[in-house]
Amino acid sequence: MRDKKWTDEQWAAITTRDTNLLVAAAAGAGKTAVLVERIILLITDPVRPVDVDQLLIVTFTNAAAAEMRERIAGALSKALxxxxxxxxLAKQLAMLNRASITTLHSFCLDLLRRYFYLLDLDPGFRVADEVEAELLRLEVLEELFEERYNREDNETFARLVDAYGGQRDDSKLQDLVLALYRFSGSHPWPRFWLAEMTETFALSEGQSLDDLPWIYQVKEEISQEMQSVLRLLKQAAGWAGRPGGPELYCKNLTEDLIQTEPLVDCREVSWDKLYRSFAGIKWGKLSPCRGEVDEGLKNRVQALRNKAKDKVNEIVNTYFCAKPEILLQDLRSLHPLIKELAALTVEFMERYQKKKQSKGLVDFGDLEHYCLSILLDKASKPGEMIPSAVALELKKQFAEVLVDEYQDINAVQETVLQLVSREDNRFMVGDVKQSIYRFRLAEPGLFLGKYRQYGVTGNAAGCRIDLSKNFRSRLGVVNAVNFIFRQIMTRAAGEIDYDEAAELRYGADFPALEGVITAEGPVELHLIDGKDAQPDQAELPDNCEDNEMPDPDGEPEELAPTRRRQIGGPAYSGDDQG
Ligand SMILES: Nc1ncnc2c1ncn2[C@@H]1O[C@H](COP(=O)(O)OP(=O)(O)OP(=O)(O)O)[C@@H](O)[C@H]1O
Ligand SMILES: [Mg+2]
Structure with a gap:
C-alpha cells in the first residue's frame, strides 16, 4: 500500500516494473529510501512475490549493505x-542472511569461492590486504626492471628509462607502469585497452594533432583554464571601475579580455590556430595611474591581472612550448617508447599474477577480473561478450539487480552487472554530481550514458526517473548549496550542468526548533585547500562580511564565499535526517 509520504516520482520509481530503471537525483532526494521500499514491495507483492534470494542488491560499502539488510529485516518483521x-514472510526473514545484499567486491569474492575450480586458482586462496599487495607489486617490478637492465637487446627500454625514469633513479617509470596497470585493470580487457591506447601514438603521414583521439580532452582542459583566466580579468575590471579604483587600467583590461575571450571556446579550434593565438598574446604595460587612486584597489587589480597572466603562461609552457610540427614529430617518435611501456606493463601484469597464484593470493582488482573469467564464455572477445553457463544461471536466478550509488561504477564492474542481469531487470540509483571515486577509476560516463539513453517516459533501453525534492536538509542549506553550485558546476567541471533539473528543491517539512540554533541562518562555506589555506585578499570583496552570504543577485566578482579557512571538518554542514 502506498505510504502517503512518497512523491509521485518516488512512487513511480518504487512500483514501475519490467524495464530497466535509472533513478537520478541529488543528495537527500530519497534514492536509497526508494530502493529499499522497492525491495520490500517486491518481496511482499501479493501477485508476483519475489524471494529475497532472487535479488542482487549492490551497495558501495559494507556498512551500507549492513544497513540495508537491517532496514529490510525491519520491514519484513513489521509485515510478519x-x-x-x-x-x-517468515521464510523471507529466515533467508535474509543469505541474500545477496553486498558490495561488488564481496559478490565477486562469493563467486570465486563457489567457482574457483573453473579458474587456475588454489581453493584455499586468500585476499591480500592492500599493503601486502603493494609490497608484492614492488618486488615484482624490481625483478622485472633488473632483468630488463641485464638484457642485451634493451635499447628501447634504456630510452624509456631516459625519457621517463626521472632524474635520480627509475622510480618515476615504475610508478608509470603501476599506474597503467591499475588503469588498464579498470577495463574488462586490460591488454586490449593497452594495445588500443598504444596505437593512438602511431600517427601516419598526413595526420595532424587534431586527429589524435585525446586532443579534445586537452582542448577541454585549456578551455577550463581560460574560463578562470577570464573570470580573473573580469573581476579585475570590476574592481578597477569602482569609485577610487584605477580606472585607467580598464583600457588595458579590455584589451586583455579581447585577446583572451575568444580562446575560451577552443574545443573546435585547430591546434595550429590555437598555437598561433597563444603565441600572439601580448600583455600591455598597465597605464600609470597616480593621485586619487586607492592603493588597496590598485594592488588588488594588479594581483588579479598577474594571476591571469601566470595562468596563461602556464598554459603556453604546458601545451604550446613547441611548434605543432615539432610536437607531432615528438609524438611519432614516442610510439616505440609507448609500445615498450605497454609491453612492460603487460609483462608486469603477468608476472604479478603468477606470483600471486604461487602464494595462493588474490588482490582486490583480481576479484573483479576473476569474476569476469567465470561469467564470460571462453569464446568472448572485446566488444563481444558471451555469457558463460554460470552467468546464464545467475541471469535466471536474479529477478532484479539493484544498484545504489551507480555513478561510482567502473567499466569492469558494469560488465559484471551486465553479465548477471537481463535486458529489463536493472534498477540503478545515483547522482553524477556525487561521483567521488574517480581515483578508484569510477567512470561516471556509464551513468551519464544511461541518463541520456533512457527515456523519461521509457523506451526500449529503459526508463529514467528524476527525483526533484530534497528531504534531508533545511531550506537554508538547500538554498546555499544551490547558490554555490550554480556558480561553480558546469558540464566541463562536474560532468553535468547545474541547471534547474540538477538543483536541490526543498521537500522536507522540518518543524521549527524554538530556541535551538539551526542551519536556517547565514550559511558558512568552508573551503579546504591543502596548498593555500590563507584567504586570497585580492579575491575577497571588502563588502563581504566575514560571516554573511553574498547577495545571490550580485555580479560574479562579488561571489566570493563567505569564509575561507582551513578546517578539518566536513565541507558542508547541515542536519542530516537520513
Ligand atoms: N517522500 C519523503 N518524505 C519524507 N522524507 C523522505 C521522503 N523520501 C525520502 N525521505 C527521507 O530523506 C532522507 C534522505 O533520503 P536518502 O538517504 O534515501 O537520500 P539519497 O537520495 O539516497 O541521498 P544520497 O545521495 O546522499 O545517497 C532519508 O531520511 C529519507 O527517509
Ligand atoms: Mg543514498
Whole structure:
C-alpha cells in the first residue's frame, strides 16, 4: 500500500516494473529510501512475490549493505507482525542472511569461492590486504626492471628509462607502469585497452594533432583554464571601475579580455590556430595611474591581472612550448617508447599474477577480473561478450539487480552487472554530481550514458526517473548549496550542468526548533585547500562580511564565499535526517 509520504516520482520509481530503471537525483532526494521500499514491495507483492534470494542488491560499502539488510529485516518483521501466519514472510526473514545484499567486491569474492575450480586458482586462496599487495607489486617490478637492465637487446627500454625514469633513479617509470596497470585493470580487457591506447601514438603521414583521439580532452582542459583566466580579468575590471579604483587600467583590461575571450571556446579550434593565438598574446604595460587612486584597489587589480597572466603562461609552457610540427614529430617518435611501456606493463601484469597464484593470493582488482573469467564464455572477445553457463544461471536466478550509488561504477564492474542481469531487470540509483571515486577509476560516463539513453517516459533501453525534492536538509542549506553550485558546476567541471533539473528543491517539512540554533541562518562555506589555506585578499570583496552570504543577485566578482579557512571538518554542514 502506498505510504502517503512518497512523491509521485518516488512512487513511480518504487512500483514501475519490467524495464530497466535509472533513478537520478541529488543528495537527500530519497534514492536509497526508494530502493529499499522497492525491495520490500517486491518481496511482499501479493501477485508476483519475489524471494529475497532472487535479488542482487549492490551497495558501495559494507556498512551500507549492513544497513540495508537491517532496514529490510525491519520491514519484513513489521509485515510478519501484521500477518503472523504468513509462512512466506517468515521464510523471507529466515533467508535474509543469505541474500545477496553486498558490495561488488564481496559478490565477486562469493563467486570465486563457489567457482574457483573453473579458474587456475588454489581453493584455499586468500585476499591480500592492500599493503601486502603493494609490497608484492614492488618486488615484482624490481625483478622485472633488473632483468630488463641485464638484457642485451634493451635499447628501447634504456630510452624509456631516459625519457621517463626521472632524474635520480627509475622510480618515476615504475610508478608509470603501476599506474597503467591499475588503469588498464579498470577495463574488462586490460591488454586490449593497452594495445588500443598504444596505437593512438602511431600517427601516419598526413595526420595532424587534431586527429589524435585525446586532443579534445586537452582542448577541454585549456578551455577550463581560460574560463578562470577570464573570470580573473573580469573581476579585475570590476574592481578597477569602482569609485577610487584605477580606472585607467580598464583600457588595458579590455584589451586583455579581447585577446583572451575568444580562446575560451577552443574545443573546435585547430591546434595550429590555437598555437598561433597563444603565441600572439601580448600583455600591455598597465597605464600609470597616480593621485586619487586607492592603493588597496590598485594592488588588488594588479594581483588579479598577474594571476591571469601566470595562468596563461602556464598554459603556453604546458601545451604550446613547441611548434605543432615539432610536437607531432615528438609524438611519432614516442610510439616505440609507448609500445615498450605497454609491453612492460603487460609483462608486469603477468608476472604479478603468477606470483600471486604461487602464494595462493588474490588482490582486490583480481576479484573483479576473476569474476569476469567465470561469467564470460571462453569464446568472448572485446566488444563481444558471451555469457558463460554460470552467468546464464545467475541471469535466471536474479529477478532484479539493484544498484545504489551507480555513478561510482567502473567499466569492469558494469560488465559484471551486465553479465548477471537481463535486458529489463536493472534498477540503478545515483547522482553524477556525487561521483567521488574517480581515483578508484569510477567512470561516471556509464551513468551519464544511461541518463541520456533512457527515456523519461521509457523506451526500449529503459526508463529514467528524476527525483526533484530534497528531504534531508533545511531550506537554508538547500538554498546555499544551490547558490554555490550554480556558480561553480558546469558540464566541463562536474560532468553535468547545474541547471534547474540538477538543483536541490526543498521537500522536507522540518518543524521549527524554538530556541535551538539551526542551519536556517547565514550559511558558512568552508573551503579546504591543502596548498593555500590563507584567504586570497585580492579575491575577497571588502563588502563581504566575514560571516554573511553574498547577495545571490550580485555580479560574479562579488561571489566570493563567505569564509575561507582551513578546517578539518566536513565541507558542508547541515542536519542530516537520513
Ligand atoms: N517522500 C519523503 N518524505 C519524507 N522524507 C523522505 C521522503 N523520501 C525520502 N525521505 C527521507 O530523506 C532522507 C534522505 O533520503 P536518502 O538517504 O534515501 O537520500 P539519497 O537520495 O539516497 O541521498 P544520497 O545521495 O546522499 O545517497 C532519508 O531520511 C529519507 O527517509
Ligand atoms: Mg543514498
Amino acid at each position: 507482525k501484521e500477518n503472523p501466519h504468513s509462512r512466506r
